Amino acid sequence: MIKKIEHIGIAVKDIKAANELYSKLLGINPYKSEEVASEMVTTSFFKTGDSKVELLEAKSADSAISKFIEKRGEGLHHIAFEVEDIVAEMANLKKSGFTLLSDSPKRGADNKLICFVHPKSANGVLVELCQEIK
Numbered sequence: 001m002i003k004k005i006e007h008i009g010i011a012v013k014d015i016k017a018a019n020e021l022y023s024k025l026l027g028i029n030p031y032k033s034e035e036v037a038s039e040m041v042t043t044s045f046f047k048t049g050d051s052k053v054e055l056l057e058a059k060s061a062d063s064a065i066s067k068f069i070e071k072r073g074e075g076l077h078h079i080a081f082e083v084e085d086i087v088a089e090m091a092n093l094k095k096s097g098f099t100l101l102s103d104s105p106k107r108g109a110d111n112k113l114i115c116f117v118h119p120k121s122a123n124g125v126l127v128e129l130c131q132e133i134k
Helices: 015-026 064-072 086-095
Strands: 002-012 032-036 041-048 051-058 075-083 112-117 127-132
Touching (some): 002 015, 015 051, 051 064, 064 075, 086 127
Parallel strands (some): 002 051, 075 127
Antiparallel strands (some): 002 075, 032 041, 041 051, 112 127
8 A cells, every 4th residue: 555655756967966956945955865776876865844855866878867868858757655565565556457667676775675667557657666674
């Protein structure tokens, strides 16, 4: 079951410049930055109320973020929902006809297990499922 919107992912070309811009916009600094080798990105997180904004900068021309920016430019990349049990939620979504981009969850940023739902099965929106690693 989906608990809440966990974060909104925004693809950026220059994370340092984007950090400055979002710090001014939100009136806060990022609370965390990290590299996610499996996704070939550097991320920064801003906490706003109960939700977060994640900035994503490609570390490789082969990364999904690099390809996204090349095709669509900087901007909204995905919406992430927090789930209690990611494996069960993946099974439910598959059974309901959604296409997942992986068969099992993988480690993502901010101490999460993650899985993505293909945009073609979600009205053109890339959806991420997130479960806190305990």
